[in-house]
């Protein structure tokens with residue numbers, strides 16, 4: 300358990316003008332100490348954490364008007380959402396210039412905690428900075444209980460009703476104006492399948508260009524994409540393309556956005572937009588991982604119209620792991636194609652997304668020559684990353700590179716930072732909570748769920764998947 304003694308010493312610590320000035324330099328000062336593995340002071344860590352919280356409070360919708368202090372709770376008092384938690388963590392780590400392994404602070408007995416005090420965050424950070432080796436050994440945090448998932452048992456009738464709630468796009472099938480684009484690679488999976496981790500691992504290979512989710516293939520033209528991906532969440536889903544242009548052209552976010560707005564205004568075809576991205580890659584293979592493509596076989600077929608012999612990586616994960624992950628995330632409000640409220644529980648929605656996405660992907664696979672298809676599981680990737688990356692490299696015809704199995708090195712090259720804010724990368728925010736590839740994450744669901752909660756259609760597909768090369772029952 301994280302000790303409370305240290306934080307109790309500081310519980311009456313108040314913010315003042317001089318404190319604020321002090322925090323301007325404390326990040327740099329602390330980063331230097333961390334770099335030089337010098338002892339860090341509790342007051343410095345607290346200053347840094349409070350500074351991060353103050354910055355975040357400028358964007359969080361909160362009624363909190365008191366002064367920050369150790370007992371203040373992030374959710375109950377400050378109104379933090381899970382995204383704010385991740386933003387806090389990314390900001391702290393950025394200011395420290397090191398990963399802290401906050402996953403261990405947020406987990407208790409395999410569940411995510413529901414709230415934490417500022418004192419707990421300070422104590423945990425201090426403890427990790429004082430003993431970095433401890434990152435490997437999970438630390439327990441006392442906190443309220445997390446939500447249990449009730450087990451649904453879905454039927455084909457449920458699946459048929461659910462399918463009418465998803466309104467996937469009908470891709471138009473127009474070939475790019477210059478003919479088919481060069482080969483690209485698509486990572487196909489339902490959401491919450493470890494796709495961000497795989498994307499970032501692939502991005503570690505200098506022969507590949509694997510940006511955050513592009514959300515391009517689902518649309519015929521860039522103006523159609525702009526109209527569909529609207530609002531705050533839509534804005535975030537459009538950022539992968541912005542981040543790509545920033546990376547390949549060394550541009551600012553404004554420059555990249557201006558080009559995309561121009562493409563939208565001219566109604567540029569999405570096939571031509573892909574050509575634009577690929578023209579900057581200097582021969583590197585473009586990898587597009589966007590989980591929502593799997594919502595429709597029509598969208599998947601579009602890849603065959605746009606690219607010359609594209610390659611497909613089918614990423615699978617045990618449905619119980621995906622369902623548990625979905626329930627823990629705020630995904631329902633992030634899904635662009637989903638109805639937010641429906642007759643189904645979130646676990647049932649998750650299971651049907653797993654089922655429909657994998658069914659679509661496997662139906663599409665029947666139309667693709669087997670040498671252009673490769674399946675891999677999240678469970679295999681986290682348990683034996685090097686062997687799986689070697690296998691995927693052989694499939695893609697590129698050399699294996701050792702950086703692929705160090706996904707937390709070189710954030711910029713891997714585009715794990717967002718466009719305007721580090722933690723707003725489109726994709727899995729939980730990627731930021733880990734500090735290394737975590738094999739235990741694959742079996743965590745076993746503490747709370749069992750296959751008995753799964754419906755017959757899901758079990759049948761699970762058996763089919765697990766009988767292939769991509770094992771999910773490990």
Ligand code: A3P
Pocket residue numbers: 489490491492493494495496620623624625627681726727729730731733734735736737738740741
């Ligand atoms: P959990 O929610 O079960 O932890 P996606 O990117 O497709 O949405 O997948 C998200 C899942 O990938 C989450 O699963 C997340 O924790 C897991 N993940 C992200 N980074 C990871 C890492 N470094 N090691 C193991 N799992 C990771």
